[in-house]
Amino acid sequence: MNTLKSRLTLLFGGLAFVATAASTWVVSDLAVDALRKSTGQNLEEIAIQFRDKIDLDLYERYNDFKVVSAFVSPLLESGREAEIAPVIDALQHNFSSYAWVGLVSPAGMVIESNGGLLRGADVSQRPWFKQALKQPYMGDAHDAILLAEKLYNPTSAPLRFLDLAVPLRSEDGTLLGVLGAHLYLDWVANMGRTLMTPMRKRLNAEFIVADQSGAVLIGPPGSVRQALPEALINRMKTVESGYLTTALAFNDTPTETQDYLVGFTRLQGRGEYESFNWWVLVRKPTAEAFNTARDLRTSLIMVGLVVAPILLLFVSLVARWTTRPLLKMTAEASHLDPEKPDTLIRLRDDYAEVKTLSSVLRDLIRSLANKTRE
Structure with a gap:
């Protein structure tokens, strides 16, 4: 319908819908x-x-080896190798993520290890041994090589180790050997x-x-x-x-x-x-x-679907209240009789604009009526 009420309803209803949708999205x-x-x-x-x-656990393992090396070096220097085996076993027992702990001679031969693993093996070409001849060493993850077939592996994936090794020296700095270990990467x-x-x-x-x-x-x-x-x-x-x-x-x-x-x-x-x-x-x-x-967005959309009809009804009522005095003035104007010049539009005070418009129309009609009499 091409009326002021319908236009106001569509305009403000559309604005309300857009505002609801925009606020929901924002x-x-x-x-x-x-x-x-x-x-x-x-x-x-x-x-x-x-x-x-x-970081903390790796640091603790690093310190473990420094402490143990300070204890093992005097035993090795005094020829008490037999007392080193219990130390190695205790180290592995107290931290089960040690897959292997071994004492290695300066030439790279395994002298002692937990459970006797690799005893007598030559590890002189292993990177961890070469590095530990100079200084304490921690090696990054790698696949098990010498121990791959000697340790239980519950999975089909290759065993992977971290390396830890420290040099063992006498009081005068002579190299006595290397204390090395492999830690299971699964520990991490x-x-x-x-x-x-x-x-x-x-x-x-x-x-x-x-x-x-x-x-x-x-x-x-x-x-x-x-x-x-x-x-x-x-x-x-x-x-x-x-x-x-x-x-x-x-x-x-x-x-x-x-x-x-x-x-x-x-x-x-x-x-x-x-x-x-x-x-x-x-x-x-x-x-x-x-x-x-997303749940909040869905909830807001549902609320919007409920609120939109309510807003539309409210807008329709506001439009009706806004246009009602105008419609009444329109009806009164359509019934004006030229033969009855004293007929006037009622002065309305629904709101300021309507009051002004009805007053202006009354004055205009009165002026026309006076001219007609003349």
């Missing part, structure tokens, strides 16, 4: 941003906790699982540990030995820690295209122990991370 976007920030910071904090735990994975278990129901996130090149050391099924996305690595290199959204898919899982919210940081080392520069990441699918925001 509020939901703000909620997503706030939730992204909150969840991202949580993931970053967990990654930092995991990083600190790894167990730490991560222990850390994540209490918050799994609340957060449902996964952790990933990657070496300094970005190759995954520990992570979800199918991710180990795969490379992190180059864009992610480049971003992580710019800050000490942080969070971001990225498509964290791996080469052997091409169907994994969903985005993840990822908190990340990097090992820092502690004291004399220099870190491996590993990356520590905690990821959560954005589809799960933003569930609350």
Whole structure:
């Protein structure tokens, strides 16, 4: 209908609808941003906790060996090798993540080890032995070689170790041998699982540990030995820690295209122990991370669908109240009789504009009537 009431209803009803839709969109976007920030910071904090735990445990293992070497060196110098075996067994017993602990001669022959593993073997060409001839050494993750067939492996994946070795010297600095060890890399994975278990129901996130090149050391099924996305690595290199959204898919899982919210940081080392520069990441699918925001958006849309008809009814009533005196004046004007010049439009005071308009029309009609009499 081409009336003022219908036009006002359409105009203000449309404005109300647009305002409701816009506010729903803006509020939901703000909620997503706030939730992204909150969840991202949580993931970053967990990654930092995991990083600190790894750094602390590696530092403790490093110190263990320094303390043990100070105890073993005098025994070795005085020819009491037989007393060293119980020390090695106790070291492995107190920290079960030691896969192997051994005493090696300066020539690279294994003199003693836990359980007699590799006793008499030549390890002179192993990198950890060569490095430990000069100074204490911690070696990055690698596949088991000499021990691959000698240790129980409950999985089909190759055993992977971290190396730890220190030189043993006499009081005058003469090299007496090397105390070396292999730590199961799974020890780091167990730490991560222990850390994540209490918050799994609340957060449902996964952790990933990657070496300094970005190759995954520990992570979800199918991710180990795969490379992190180059864009992610480049971003992580710019800050000490942080969070971001990225498509964290791996080469052997091409169907994994969903985005993840990822908190990340990097090992820092502690004291004399220099870190491996590993990356520590905690990821959560954005589809799960933003569930609350999407639920809020859905709720706002539902509220909007309920409120919109109410607003439309309200606008219709306002339009009716606004146009009612105008319609009455229109009806009165249409019934004016030229033969009855004294007929006037009623003076109305519904609101200021109507009062002014009715007064002006009355004056105009009165003026016309006077001219007619003349």
